[in-house]
Amino acid sequence: MRNKYFTRVVLFLFILHVVSCQEEETILLPAGLQYAPNTISLTAGESVSSSLPSLTGTPPFTFTITTSPDAGGAITIGADGIIQVSSQIKAGNYTVNVRVSNKGGNVDFNGIYIVNVKDPDKPPSKLTYTPASVEVQEGKAFTGSAPVTEGTPPFTFSLVSKPANSGITIDNSGIISATALVTAGTYEIDVTVTNSVGSVSFPKALTLKVSATVAPPVSFATEIKPILQARCVSCHSEFSDYTSVKNKVDVILNRVQREPTAAGFMPQGGNPLTQAQIDLIKKWKAEGLAQ
Ligand code: HEC
Known part of the structure; x- marks a missing residue:
């Protein structure tokens, strides 16, 4: 009696084993997760979704996501594997790691997707020369220092001098120069700064006083x-x-x-x-x- 029962149990376990082995053989682990393109660039405040990824293995899959640095929940993944970036995203470059799971187990696809978020461009909001007033001797060339600017680079610069003088120029860094030929006088210089958002003029950004050469007294x-x-x-x-x-x-x-x-x-x-x-x-x- 006992022996008979034991035989049945063994037989049952054997069948169970065979069945489960057959099942295991048909389950393929998630593989080849791929997004095309695998990088997305956006401006903070926008929201975007990735393409539907390609993936092999035995469905159904579940997806979980982590990012580096942490995106504070602004990067999520849907049941179909589509990565979603919400408008809450902050500027930064995020590396996305996706874990795909099925009955066979978990497979990590680290760095599978890149999200580059930049802040929206800001118009030029500040232009400061230190010092804001410069004195030069007539007959001597002058080169100023680069200004402090606020806004999103790159900038371009242009100037208007009052009175006008073609010897006073501004370069790509906003540095103002005057040639030795600029005649004595006080030049008030308005500088216009331009970037992708627009142009802003900064009146009297620099005052250039060119003083007449003081001749020695008659001897x-x-x-x-x-x-x-x-x-x-x-x-x-x-x-x-x-x-x-x-x-x-x-x-x-x-x-x-x-x-x-x-x-x-x-x-x-x-x-x-x-x-x-x-x-x-x-x-x-x-x-x-x-x-
Ligand atoms: C050819 C000679 C001669 C020449 C050159 C000459 N002087 Fe005279 N100067 C005199 C005579 C002579 C007197 C005195 C008569 C008078 O006061 O007019 C005099 C007087 C003066 C006086 C008044 C007296 C004094 O010393 O205070 C002055 C000033 C003077 N000369 C200045 C000059 C100047 C300046 C020059 C050059 C630009 C000059 N002279 C060239 C002959 C000359």
Whole structure:
């Protein structure tokens, strides 16, 4: 009796084993998961879906998804294996890992899909030069520094100078330059910044003050003495001496500006000094009688 029962159980288990083995043989693990294309690029705020993936193995399948970095639930997978990116997605580059399961087991397809999300482009919102006002000597070329900008690059730059001057230019980085030929004056420079979203003008972004070259004062030794030497010293030996001329500058100017026919005109018996020479002596006096 006991033996008979045992035989039945063994027989039953044997059949069960054969049946289950046959079943196992027909189940193929998930394989060859593929999305075409396998990369998607979008702007934060948009939502997109992948294509229907190709996959072999024995259905039914279930899909689970993880991403790196974590997408906070904004990347999900449907029962058909389609990957969905919701409008909640934040900017970033996400690598998607999909686990496909069936009766045969789980198969991981890591890095099977890439989601690249960028922030929407922002218009230029700031342009700052430091310093915002620059002084340059006339005759010297100037190259400024790159501005601080806000908005989504790449930018292009253009400028309008008031007053206009073709010697003032701006390059691709927003650096303003002026050639040595820019004449003295104050130039207020408006800069327009353009990117994919639009153009924004920043009035008076930079003020360029080009100051006139300060000439050294008229000098006795190099400019006045040679005139007196040529025209006066033959009769006035003291006029080769700085102090003597300095003390007599007013009377000298008086004499040389008289009519040549008038009494006391100097140089006595000679041609008058040129107006330029007289003006130079006046300038020498006005600038402080430099030695
Ligand atoms: C050919 C000689 C001669 C030449 C050149 C001459 N002077 Fe005279 N200068 C005289 C004589 C002579 C006097 C004195 C008569 C008078 O006061 O007019 C005089 C007087 C002066 C006086 C007034 C006296 C004084 O020393 O304060 C001044 C100033 C003067 N000369 C300046 C000049 C200057 C400047 C030049 C050159 C641009 C010049 N002279 C060239 C002969 C000359």
